[in-house]
Amino acid sequence: MSAWELSDNQLKKTFEFKSFEAAMDFMQRASRVIGELDHHPEWTNVYNRVHVSLCTHDAGHVVTPKDYALAEALDNVFLDG
Numbered sequence: 001m002s003a004w005e006l007s008d009n010q011l012k013k014t015f016e017f018k019s020f021e022a023a024m025d026f027m028q029r030a031s032r033v034i035g036e037l038d039h040h041p042e043w044t045n046v047y048n049r050v051h052v053s054l055c056t057h058d059a060g061h062v063v064t065p066k067d068y069a070l071a072e073a074l075d076n077v078f079l080d081g
Contacts, residue, residue, distance in 0.1 A: 004071050009062050011054040011071050015078055023050050026081055033073045039066045041074075 004011045017023040023045055034040055042053040052074060054067040 006063065009055055011052075011063055011067050013052050013071070013074075015050045015052070015074075017048045017050075017081075020045075020047050022081070023048050026050060026078060029081065030074055030077045033077055034070070037066070037070055037073060039070050041070065 002013060004013045006012075015023070015026060017026060027043070027045065027050060039056070044051045054063065054070055055061050056064040056066050
């Protein structure tokens, strides 16, 4: 699994899956954790990849502990998949 990259005041990562359906399943499962943390990513899906960018908008679009917590949670959802 690749590491998160800190770039342009955002944590960024691309998750890759075996299929489009597996990528959609990840996004659905991740949505529960995202709701619990009440911290929402910018993410897009292109076929079997989910591109994620994290920053805290209400803190001035910078990376905060909220972003690191969500990054860890998304990694855990990926690993549990």
